Amino acid sequence: MTHPPEKLISFFSEDMTWKAGDILLTGTPGAMVIEDGDTVGAEVEAIGRLENPVRRVR
Numbered sequence: 115m116t117h118p119p120e121k122l123i124s125f126f127s128e129d130m131t132w133k134a135g136d137i138l139l140t141g142t143p144g145a146m147v148i149e150d151g152d153t154v155g156a157e158v159e160a161i162g163r164l165e166n167p168v169r170r171v172r
Contacts (some may be wrong), residue, residue: 122168148168150168150169151168154166154168
């Protein structure tokens, strides 16, 4: 990552209020192509893993 999560949260907190359930996506554009039918996931130690299917919106 170019910027650590705490810096990103601080930066965006200047213009918005974080609410329970908000998600900060930190992906790298163009690093990987996701397609209909793929599964994407994220994991945070001591919290758990979240996975979601990718579906194309037409």
